[in-house]
Amino acid sequence: xxxxxVDDNKMARTAMKQLASHVDQLHVAGECSSAMEAYxxxxxxxxxxxxxxxxxxxxxxLELTRNLGKKRPVIIFTTVxxxxxxxAFELNVADYLxxxxxxxxxxxxxxxxxxxxxxxxxxxxxSDTEFIFIRDNGSLKRIRTxxxxxxxxxxxxxxxxxxxxxxxxxxxxxALEEKLPPSRFMRVxxxxxxxxxxxxxxxxxxxxxxxxxxxxxxTYRTALNNKLNLL
Numbered sequence: 001x002x003x004x005x006v007d008d009n010k011m012a013r014t015a016m017k018q019l020a021s022h023v024d025q026l027h028v029a030g031e032c033s034s035a036m037e038a039y040x041x042x043x044x045x046x047x048x049x050x051x052x053x054x055x056x057x058x059x060x061x062l063e064l065t066r067n068l069g070k071k072r073p074v075i076i077f078t079t080v081x082x083x084x085x086x087x088a089f090e091l092n093v094a095d096y097l098x099x100x101x102x103x104x105x106x107x108x109x110x111x112x113x114x115x116x117x118x119x120x121x122x123x124x125x126x127s128d129t130e131f132i133f134i135r136d137n138g139s140l141k142r143i144r145t146x147x148x149x150x151x152x153x154x155x156x157x158x159x160x161x162x163x164x165x166x167x168x169x170x171x172x173x174x175a176l177e178e179k180l181p182p183s184r185f186m187r188v189x190x191x192x193x194x195x196x197x198x199x200x201x202x203x204x205x206x207x208x209x210x211x212x213x214x215x216x217x218x219t220y221r222t223a224l225n226n227k228l229n230l231l
Contacts, residue, residue: 001114002029002046006038006061007053007078012099016051016078019106026110035059039067047073049113054079054088065091074113089133090179132179134160134169143167145184149198149209151176153191161212188224189217196227 003026007013013031020026029047032038036059038050050073054061062084065075075093077084078101088096094116095109116130131144143162152159153173160167160176169176177185177193187193188207198209206213216224 001025001048001110001117002027003049003051004029004038004041004045004047004073005031005051006033006035006056006064007031007051008033008056009053012053012078015100019101019103020051022103023107023110025114035061035064039064042068042073048117049073049110050075051078052076054084055081062087062091065093074116076109076113092131092133132176134167141167145180145195148180148185148195150192150194150212150214161210186220186224186227188220189215199228 003020005013005016005020005028007016010033013033017028017031020028026049029045030041032041035052035056038052039059041047042050052061052064052075054077059067061077061079065072075091076095076097077088077093078097078099080099082098085096094112097105097109130146131142133142143160147162147164149161149163151161151173154168156170158169158171158173158176160169173187173191173193177187180193184197185193185195192214194207194209194214199207200210201208202216203213206215208214
């Protein structure tokens, strides 16, 4: 995997190169001292993993991530502050490392990046995201989208049902809907979003998923039929 190190601090770049040198599958293809320099390099070079600082003069790491669009390398943020964790994970980065970075923690992040790259047909596609992050007991937890069965609005919370368990998330259904790939998930009711590939049957106007009966509102019925390619 080709990686690019982006940090305005030379000592931080050196430390990151030393960590990378101990990982056999990782090759440091270059280093940049600014986000703008990295942006220009990424237009010309094939980079698999971006080790990206957040706080830099001019363009920040967060801004660079947004400007890279849908096709981009797998991004691992490296920063001295925890303050940006939620915003970072909302951008679907692979990991968030606090400097100084522990070698074992660095390897764990690289393994995540490798997993993402191996599951992609080409480059990392934000629009076809493989996971979302949710708050769970004060920490951020990664949920693979393929594990999600359906989501149910409950007041100020959303109950996210997965293959193993459910999670109560302080969010709106609309906010979650915007983060999920529309090719795999669909709103079928003001209170429900379902994973299309988890639908087992439609009986009496209800979608059946793992013995759960989920109502389909009339306003969504035609769109659902079109998605399911009904004969």
